[in-house]
Amino acid sequence: MNNIINAAVHDLQRGPQGFKIVQGQDKLVVTHTVQRVINELHDLYARRASKSYGKFSDQLTYSETKTYLGDYLAAGPDGFADLTAKMMVTLQNSARTRNAAAGGHVFFAHFERDNHQYLLVAIITDKLGANLTGNLDVQDVVHLDVDGFRFAGRINMTAWLDQQERYIGFLKGKGSVSEYFKEFLGCDTVIQARQDTSQLVETLKEFTLQKQMSAADREEFLTKAKGICERLASSQREIDFEEFANELFPSAPTELSEVLGSPERKLNDGFIPDRRALVPLKKFKGKTSSWSVEFDRQALTDGSIIFDADANTLTFKGLPVELAMELKRETIDE
Template sequence: MPIRHCIVHLIEKKPDGSPAVLHARDTELAESQAIENLLADLNESYNAKQGKAWGYFHDESGAFPFSGWLAQYLENAQDFTAFSRQAVEHLQKLMEESNLSTGGHVLFAHYQQGMTEYLAIALLHHSEGVAVTDSLDVTPAKHLDLGQLHLAARINLSEWRNNKQSRQYISFIKGKNGKKVSDYFRDFIGCQEGVDAPGETRTLLKAFSDFVESEDLSEDETRAKTSALVDYASSQARLGEAITLEELSGLIDEDRPKAFYDHIRNKDYGLSPEIPPDKRTLNQFRRFTGRAEGLSISFEAHLLGSRIEYDEAQDTLIIRQLPTQLKDQLKRNKD
């Protein structure tokens, strides 16, 4: 993971309305194994976070100047240190306006993975711990607590520059509990949500369920294709990468690698060629299937306990809200 530029600034701020004090670094950090380890750990923690949103920049303006500064840096109009200083001063101002915000170390890292360039920005905090010294004394020690990562964003610089129509080149951690204390950080980046990751993932799983039904597959074939989808989508979620529909289609059916992709396009589910996976939605998805003596039953696991009830003692399933197509057939048969 080549790191092109990296710098850390410090903003001291308590969530009590007190002024935010900036301690800005004058030069970027030199390459080191410690920096590489930090960025690797940061990416691992960030990728594991649930509740991320995907979006794109607001138009550059006085309220949202960050994208303009970033463009100047990428066009070599200013260096990385000057860009990060402008950005962190803007963050300091927004942090002062947000009484609930807390300061911390602000990391800016421009790095590359494969052919793709990224900019990661994160507000880092410390935890108190203990360490054993060379003389075998026990002493208090601070360490960066990446498990408590609440304010961070990652910008796919390559996609931003090369795909002007994209609405998902920025990902950021969403806050919780109503009006979010993290709103100021999203505004600092100048980002607006462009893709509903849980909704897109649910639509993908619905398209897959429809595809499996239309193919009239055996139980083993259905299970294998479901595993292929969930394994691939979960892997992409761990890596912080999008699901590529064409790649997924090839994994689901190696003999007919375009079959699932064509199904999605022909049925017009409205999915983009690449969609961000939502881990929570994926974790809920598993199919129960069974077939015997002219009876075929298949449903998603999350429906059990809501629309579908299983009575083990009576060996029965109770199904509510039957599909419209099935109800129509039953009505016609009754007539």
């Protein structure tokens, strides 16, 4: 549940002379409808797979939103009208530099969720629909195209104040279409291929547990994932979570893409997989002060290695002849 602290809507209109701002109310009264729309926007944003994550840029050129948001947090909730008015000017200036920029209704929402404070910004356009009159006649009706928004971003203000590495997320889209929105947010994307690949690996493992896959299905799923990622790494192609989910889990790709795109995971869409970080998809490894072990996941599936979770032990079957003979000699010597 999103506890809405402040919300506002302004218009960014595109015309022959460029972009024009039309200011809405300083603050919206948080009615049932406002709550529903904000909740729906956030849920839709969360389910979109293609996102990028980062932090505020240190470059002065892109520091306006950072400055305005800092001023707002210092002033308190009463400064929301000033915050959104200034951010609209920044959005207007960013839009002027990009041909792909689009106008629309700009929704701002400051809300609390799971003890974190967020600012959500989304650009929504209108859509022509139809409804029935009392006389069962059909008439045109214009409504918000909530499902079709392409530009949205979320700033985790709590994580920002805690000096975390990634606290801004935004919809990436195709090509450079979202660049102006990234500049508007003042975001410097933090793409670390090895870290992102490691997080992808852990996410895929968790997904197999959530789906309660059998050992054989889990082995097939993770092996296939490794093959796709290695192919991308070889060709130096960026991963696209929607395409990845369609190939890896064709029976229900949306389920996987929504997990990959979860804002809480902060997984960048569009990194090139790092081969070194893909190893855990295929192998298990561990060590103590006196021994180390590494084996393929398939060994658990085919029974050549057995893990007893209660006893916390591994049993190896079919030892190599040389190793078995060496161990026997060691035992005899004792």
